[in-house]
Amino acid sequence: MSKDPPRVVATDNFSWAIANRSKVEKLSYQQAVEKYCRGDSSKHVIVICSWMPMGEDWSKVFRQNMVDEYILIGECDDGQCGDNWATWGNVHMLSADVSEEIQHNMEKRSEPFQPPQETAPYKLDGYTRKNLDTLRPYQLSRYDNALSKLGRTVSFRRGGKD
Structure with a gap:
């Protein structure tokens, strides 16, 4: 492993037109992955993604x-970030295309519907999930209040064990 210090690069597509107070390179998430995550396989690449848009799956x-690891910050499993199935693996919140397929198959059946026992996409790709609950008190969301803190931090690591 290299003794060089880690390189941290902040990227954003600036679609929200929020003023930044530090150096942020204007790239979409796809462009950032293309530029910084390919090539030298000796690099240990960790992606930190904060508040992925609802209904989209960047993971x-x-x-x-x-990437060796990606860390997602925001609501998870059934919230405002990512796709509840494709990103988080929540079988009760399958993606629209999978749900449509299930609905189509249900119409052909005479027996009661049994929810699928699908393997989460991240598991199929060889990643393991770890909720980083110790970070929860330090997270902020515009929707937080004294009774409810919605933000979570979750790590998905390639080749790890559950």
Whole structure:
């Protein structure tokens, strides 16, 4: 492993037009992965993604590019970040395309519907999930209040064990 200090690069597509107070490179998540996650296999690549847009799954691109770990910050499993099935593996919140397929198959059946026992996409790609609950008190969300803190931090590591 290299003795060089880690390189940290902040990227954003600036679609929200929020003023930044530090150096941020204007790139989409796909461009950032293309630029910084490919090439030298000796690099240990960790992607930190904060508040992925609801209904979108960027994690598939992270996994396809074999990042060593990706850390997602925001609501998880059934919230405002990512796709509840494709990103988080919540079988009760399958992606729309999978749900449509299930609905189509249900119409052909006479027996009661049994929810699928699907393997989460991140598991199929060789990643393990770890909730980083010790970070929860330090997270902020515009929707937080005294009774409810919605933000979570979750690590997905390639080749790890559950």
